[in-house]
Amino acid sequence: MTMEATRYDDGTITYPGHPRGPDGAEPVETIDLSEYTAEVVTWTTSTATPPGVREPNHLAIVEFDVSEASDDASSSRTQSGDDGASVRAIGQLTTGDVETGDEVRPVYVDELREPGAGIREPESQAWDGYRFEPL
């Protein structure tokens, strides 16, 4: 299992990847974010959760610095950070004991929410993934 971001031919990086990047840019490589740490941009604890989701649900938007992932990273821009080589992701936190600016790492979880408990067709998407654990 990987947590793949996509770099496009204009230098943009997004997580998740898309068939085309901003302005139709072609994808050129993937970056496994599970090998990186990230910084918490913002977070929340959701207490009104949908069927099949843990309650409470701690969530965060985090930003990965992936400048080591490419030789020409210094010239790239990102959809999220626009600072050269960063990319943002959203995900569950392992704990609600977190603050903005904390450093976190992705940890694999085989089921983030119960497939089939909600409205979405269980076969239509993956249900495993990563939570962010404060370091």
Added chain:
Amino acid sequence: MERVAIIGASMTQFGHREGEWITDLLAAAGSDCLEDAGVDASDVEHLYVSNMTSGEFEGQTGVMNALVHDIGAIPAYTQRVDQTSASGGAGIYAAWQSIESGASDMTLLVGGEKMTHRSTAETTDIIASVTHPVEYNAGVTLPSFAGLTARHYLERFDAPRESLGKVAVKNHKNGVDNPHAQFRKEVDLETVLESPIVADPLRLYDFCPITDGSAALLFCPESVAREYTDDYAVVTGVDGATDTQVVHERADPTVMDGVVESGNGAYEMSGLAPADIDVAELHDMFTILEFLQMEGLGFAEQGEAWKRVEDGDTERDTGELPTNTSGGLKSKGHPLGASGVAQGVEIYEQLVGEAGPRQVDADAGLCCNVGGFGNCVITTIMEAAR
């Protein structure tokens, strides 16, 4: 080219409508709107229905065909318009296009949703189905996006938590005077700030309710409008735009590009500027959204909308820019597909002088209808014909 006029408006009572389903609600608002304008159903050439999820909520699809039959408007062309929570605004855009293009001389727009028969958890999940798989898998909901954004806004701009609460207080106060509002009860700041946490730092009173309801508007060329009335409104600016489906991919979490783009388009079409707007209906599904739209539409600099709220600039009776005089989604309620149409109903009533105790002095009004968490946005500017 002739201007596009609005000559009639209606809305059902918003709230919990026991025993009434989506087709009942749509038919009630549609028929009332025609009656309000004094137009026969047989004169309707196009009929648009703004609706997000009747299939998911009720198992009822084809609501546009049901409505055209139920109000006796066959053989009018009909189409369902879905742009999630912005379906109503998208319906205004579609109705405007149908008249502006010359394809129709009389277009009825009806928006509606039936939601309250589902549990809060089910409703939250249905609405959250607009999200990308990586968001849905994490259990992200629209309220949780609001919590994430509100924390970022408050921390980054050093805004007091109370300023968000004051949006809720203001809009509840306005809703008291709206006979169709779901909640006609004032709340004080202390109540807002001590209500249960829903998505930290946001609490229950930072969120709109789950609502049944329908609203309608009737569009025609200005020359046709004059055959019916001297008091009508004119759509002088309307535009729609999109932003990323994946919310965290946006360059700035506090900027909704769809709001900025659609607002710029509407201003350019109308020839008006933010300072020319006398009254605004903003999509306050969550209190933080009122800040983001004020800034995206040029009513405040980035990070400073909270100061205008604190200064009382958005108060109905004393502010420079009365905002959500209807009570907003916060107090009036948010029946998804109806909400954008109901925003238009409020601006229309303000411009033709039919807003009763909510009336403000207005020659130009703006409504901004937001789908998803800023995924798609329609901004409409109307002006009084008088």
